[in-house]
Amino acid sequence: xxxxxxxxxxxxxxxxxxxxxxxxxxxxxxxxxxxxxxxxxxxxxxxxxxxxxxxxxxxxxxxxxxxxxxxxxxxxxxxxxxxxxxxxxxxxxxxxxxxxxxxxxxxxxxxxxxxxxxxxxxxxxxxxxxxxxxxxxxxxxxxxxxxxxxxxxxxxxxxxxxxxxxxxxxxxxxxxxxxxxxxxxxxxxxxxxxxxxxxxxxxxxxxxxxxxxxxxxxxxxxxxxxxxxxxxxxxxxxxxxxxxxxxxxxxxxx
Amino acid sequence: xxxxxxxxxxxxxxxxxxxxxxxxxxxxxxxxxxxxxxxxxxxxxxxxxxxxxxxxxxxxxxxxxxxxxxxxxxxxxxxxxxxxxxxxxxxxxxxxxxxxxxxxxxxxxxxxxxxxxxxxxxxxxxxxxxxxxxxxxxxxxxxxxxxxxxxxxxxxxxxxxxxxxxxxxxxxxxxxxxxxxxxxxxxxxxxxxxxxxxxxxxxxxxxxxxxxxxxxxxxxxxxxxxxxxxxxxxxxxxxxxxxxxxxxxxxxxx
Numbered sequence: 001x002x003x004x005x006x007x008x009x010x011x012x013x014x015x016x017x018x019x020x021x022x023x024x025x026x027x028x029x030x031x032x033x034x035x036x037x038x039x040x041x042x043x044x045x046x047x048x049x050x051x052x053x054x055x056x057x058x059x060x061x062x063x064x065x066x067x068x069x070x071x072x073x074x075x076x077x078x079x080x081x082x083x084x085x086x087x088x089x090x091x092x093x094x095x096x097x098x099x100x101x102x103x104x105x106x107x108x109x110x111x112x113x114x115x116x117x118x119x120x121x122x123x124x125x126x127x128x129x130x131x132x133x134x135x136x137x138x139x140x141x142x143x144x145x146x147x148x149x150x151x152x153x154x155x156x157x158x159x160x161x162x163x164x165x166x167x168x169x170x171x172x173x174x175x176x177x178x179x180x181x182x183x184x185x186x187x188x189x190x191x192x193x194x195x196x197x198x199x200x201x202x203x204x205x206x207x208x209x210x211x212x213x214x215x216x217x218x219x220x221x222x223x224x225x226x227x228x229x230x231x232x233x234x235x236x237x238x239x240x241x242x243x244x245x246x247x248x249x250x251x252x253x254x
Numbered sequence: 255x256x257x258x259x260x261x262x263x264x265x266x267x268x269x270x271x272x273x274x275x276x277x278x279x280x281x282x283x284x285x286x287x288x289x290x291x292x293x294x295x296x297x298x299x300x301x302x303x304x305x306x307x308x309x310x311x312x313x314x315x316x317x318x319x320x321x322x323x324x325x326x327x328x329x330x331x332x333x334x335x336x337x338x339x340x341x342x343x344x345x346x347x348x349x350x351x352x353x354x355x356x357x358x359x360x361x362x363x364x365x366x367x368x369x370x371x372x373x374x375x376x377x378x379x380x381x382x383x384x385x386x387x388x389x390x391x392x393x394x395x396x397x398x399x400x401x402x403x404x405x406x407x408x409x410x411x412x413x414x415x416x417x418x419x420x421x422x423x424x425x426x427x428x429x430x431x432x433x434x435x436x437x438x439x440x441x442x443x444x445x446x447x448x449x450x451x452x453x454x455x456x457x458x459x460x461x462x463x464x465x466x467x468x469x470x471x472x473x474x475x476x477x478x479x480x481x482x483x484x485x486x487x488x489x490x491x492x493x494x495x496x497x498x499x500x501x502x503x504x505x506x507x508x
Contacts, residue, residue, distance in 0.1 A: 049330075075335045080335065092406070092408030100358075101353070139391060154343050
């Protein structure tokens with residue numbers, strides 16, 4: 001056990017699609033690797049691969065509908081190429097890393113989501129996080145977590161990466177901060193205007209923005225994950241630009 | 255540390271392509287999981303995926319020539335879908351498992367093979383196995399190892415799975431056995447005739463068979479890996495059918 005504040009850092013699609021952004025994140029982690037748990041999404045790679053394989057992709061409120069072929073695609077891209085590329089990139093910076101998904105070490109067990117009202121297919125909602133295993137398996141290495149979980153009965157399940165980051169942070173609470181890094185400076189009132197960044201966001205004001213249509217698509221699961229983390233004891237939750245992971249900027253979730 | 259004899263079990267392509275064969279292997283491991291390190295290849299999935307993506311594939315003496323697109327394909331299939339499916343399958347049998355590749359925990363560091371005389375592209379030959387890390391990271395879980403390694407400078411490298419199994423066994427020697435499981439009863443004089451199985455094979459007689467053309471393609475790296483393991487101190491090396499992992503059958507390498 002260490003006494004360093006754990007930092008769960010989630011990096012999203014836009015960062016993974018742009019090498020200079022991913023490099024900036026890995027450089028930041030290399031400067032301060034202690035206690036980091038890195039959770040990544042998939043970026044466009046999964047969508048591109050599905051397209052090249054002629055698998056039609058459908059999203060519902062920022063979440064991917066996952067038939068069996070799509071489960072293969074996301075497992076290959078998230079837990080395969082992206083996860084291992086990040087691990088290799090951390091070692092290139094002298095940082096020990098261990099690339100895992102939620103099935104490894106039974107880290108995150110999920111239940112397949114009910115097909116009613118929307119059938120998401122092979123999508124899982126986490127029910128148990130084995131945070132002791134996370135630290136015992138990873139040791140001093142940075143765990144790099146792909147958002148694929150399992151049901152304990154042999155089935156892999158696609159799980160939203162923001163949700164994965166939030167449930168890991170909740171399992172490590174209260175000694176943890178949770179940082180959602182993406183390619184905007186924070187939550188914006190107007191996506192075209194970085195000065196419209198909201199420094200602090202409560203659930204009430206977020207709900208108002210969602211109802212007005214100011215917040216939509218991929219931001220919905222991120223905010224939902226962020227609020228549930230705060231409400232379940234994660235003391236510091238921030239949505240921030242990839243080059244400000246170490247600072248105090250971005251949108252704080254209260 | 256445990257005092258159980260380590261067993262490095264390598265399962266090849268034919269097994270991974272047939273669910274009933276893979277299930278038989280996972281059942282055998284579930285009956286006797288102590289000390290097992292499971293190394294897997296890729297099967298036809300990587301070749302199929304490359305085909306669907308219109309990436310021409312070239313083999314040379316049983317080894318895949320790996321351009322950058324093919325490196326993505328093998329990392330996705332080996333370290334992604336196959337690796338995580340096996341982990342989920344072991345948990346379904348009550349066996350703790352941790353899916354890793356050679357980059358994770360710096361388990362296997364490789365050097366990119368010289369392009370002379372044959373340019374294999376992103377193919378790596380192992381130069382260091384971190385066997386302490388293997389046990390410290392995996393703990394009591396079965397490490398499930400995908401044959402992707404790294405150069406320590408950020409580049410992933412495709413590495414023959416038989417070679418990966420052999421270098422891990424050598425790193426664990428002398429307290430180890432190495433079992434190459436596939437879909438024949440052992441090394442055969444005549445592939446059509448299971449009674450032509452050779453119970454014991456020396457390097458000299460293998461060389462004669464290779465020169466006669468009786469042994470070729472994928473069997474070449476397997477035998478090369480098997481002999482180098484024996485010659486570097488692995489006391490028990492066997493090539494055996496997937497349903498005889500626990501027995502004493504198959505072809506013993508001397």
